[in-house]
Amino acid sequence: MATSPCPLAAWRPPLKLTSPTPCSVAIKKNHRAFQVSCHHSCFEIRNINYRPPGTQLNLLNDVSFTLPEKSFGLIFGRSGSGKTTLLQLIAGLTKPTSGSIYIQRYSDDGSPNQPPVLLSPERVGIVFQFPERYFVADNVFDEVTFGLPRQNSDLKVKELIARRLERAITSVGLTGISLDKSPNSLSGGYKRRLALAIQLVQTPELLVLDEPLAGLDWKARADVVKLLTDLKKELTILVVSHDLKELAPLVDRSWRMDVGGLLTEKPLPI
Numbered sequence: 001m002a003t004s005p006c007p008l009a010a011w012r013p014p015l016k017l018t019s020p021t022p023c024s025v026a027i028k029k030n031h032r033a034f035q036v037s038c039h040h041s042c043f044e045i046r047n048i049n050y051r052p053p054g055t056q057l058n059l060l061n062d063v064s065f066t067l068p069e070k071s072f073g074l075i076f077g078r079s080g081s082g083k084t085t086l087l088q089l090i091a092g093l094t095k096p097t098s099g100s101i102y103i104q105r106y107s108d109d110g111s112p113n114q115p116p117v118l119l120s121p122e123r124v125g126i127v128f129q130f131p132e133r134y135f136v137a138d139n140v141f142d143e144v145t146f147g148l149p150r151q152n153s154d155l156k157v158k159e160l161i162a163r164r165l166e167r168a169i170t171s172v173g174l175t176g177i178s179l180d181k182s183p184n185s186l187s188g189g190y191k192r193r194l195a196l197a198i199q200l201v202q203t204p205e206l207l208v209l210d211e212p213l214a215g216l217d218w219k220a221r222a223d224v225v226k227l228l229t230d231l232k233k234e235l236t237i238l239v240v241s242h243d244l245k246e247l248a249p250l251v252d253r254s255w256r257m258d259v260g261g262l263l264t265e266k267p268l269p270i
């Protein structure tokens with residue numbers, strides 16, 4: 001795979017302006033020079049094609065894009081154009097017909113470390129549209145720790161699970177909720193927080209979310225937007241959504257998916 005210099009060189013605002021750091025690029029704003037800290041890894045989706053089994057046409061056609069770590073990407077576009085399918089491919093739930101997804105790490109001087117590493121599905125957390133429909137446990141504790149080795153009696157493993165649980169619950173703001181509560185008894189907004197905690201407990205590096213605001217009232221939507229704003233400080237987030245106005249303040253990069261599975265980087269049409 002051909003590698004390119006750190007994509008931050010072509011990065012656009014919004015940018016985090018910081019004091020000079022290693023791996024930084026100088027930009028000028030209002031005639032003053034700033035240093036912009038560089039991202040040290042990027043998720044690189046390269047030439048993804050996908051043709052569902054038994055069909056004649058590609059649903060996704062040569063999809064390529066780059067998402068620097070701790071940035072927020074948004075994919076919008078017509079219903080049925082293949083956005084959800086792309087998220088499922090990135091999360092490793094479906095295999096692309098061709099193409100790959102990498103993590104490219106950069107050294108302090110901004111040059112790419114060789115070679116890029118294939119992104120393993122364990123590094124990706126996916127929250128489906130209406131995730132509450134997939135809750136399986138009787139209480140919040142079991143729901144969040146479902147995928148962890150809870151039967152392991154090793155004290156170190158138990159401590160690790162407890163730490164991860166606490167961290168996930170805290171980072172989604174579920175600390176005031178009893179872990180004995182039924183997931184289905186939570187409000188709409190809290191169910192979405194729980195769905196995020198289920199992924200965060202697995203400590204993903206990339207979080208992909210399908211329509212995170214769908215079906216919520218205005219208050220819950222505002223809560224989820226605030227939560228995603230906080231999570232963005234720690235994680236790379238890729239969202240598929242039709243709710244462009246509400247998510248716009250978070251968005252660093254956006255792409256439009258057109259029918260025929262063609263993805264193009266575009267500003268949000270708002």
Ligand SMILES: Nc1ncnc2c1ncn2[C@@H]1O[C@H](COP(=O)(O)OP(=O)(O)OP(=O)(O)O)[C@@H](O)[C@H]1O
Binds near residue numbers: 077
């Ligand atoms: N395995 C498959 N076999 C056949 N068709 C499929 C398969 N997977 C997806 N499709 C079809 O591909 C199209 C794109 O689906 P997808 O859900 O990815 O679109 P989308 O852009 O997310 O739409 P929406 O915005 O409505 O959620 C749909 O028409 C879907 O039925």
